Amino acid sequence: MGFKFKISTKDADDREGIVYVLIVRLEDGTEVYKIGVTKRDIQDRVVEILSSFWTQYRYFPYCYPKRFRKTNGVYEKEAKLHKTFEAYRYTFDKKFGGSSEFFHGVDLAKIVEEYENILQEC
Numbered sequence: 001m002g003f004k005f006k007i008s009t010k011d012a013d014d015r016e017g018i019v020y021v022l023i024v025r026l027e028d029g030t031e032v033y034k035i036g037v038t039k040r041d042i043q044d045r046v047v048e049i050l051s052s053f054w055t056q057y058r059y060f061p062y063c064y065p066k067r068f069r070k071t072n073g074v075y076e077k078e079a080k081l082h083k084t085f086e087a088y089r090y091t092f093d094k095k096f097g098g099s100s101e102f103f104h105g106v107d108l109a110k111i112v113e114e115y116e117n118i119l120q121e122c
Helices: 009-013 042-057 074-084 108-120
Strands: 017-025 031-038 062-071
Touching: 017 042, 017 074, 017 108, 031 042, 031 074, 031 108, 042 062, 062 108, 074 108
Parallel strands: none
Antiparallel strands: 017 031, 017 062
């Protein structure tokens, strides 16, 4: 009678992925920053985000990956970044996949600095 331990899906998935920061310029010129995680190529994620914008707003915003790096503990690192910039969260009037992970009104250099600090942690 042995014990079996099951790793939860999120625990198993939390080991490795890409934490990214995207610059997104909206139709009205507003620049927002998306902090997110993907298990796929960054290009695939950007295409998915652009498709979501098209579906909801009928335009493709300017979108540029500022930082993206494969790392361990992606969800923990993403959560730390989200918490750090919580006061700058940007809310869209229409919801789409990942729409709650955008930030506005914070200096991009500060996001990049915090990103580098958090991704260097073990």
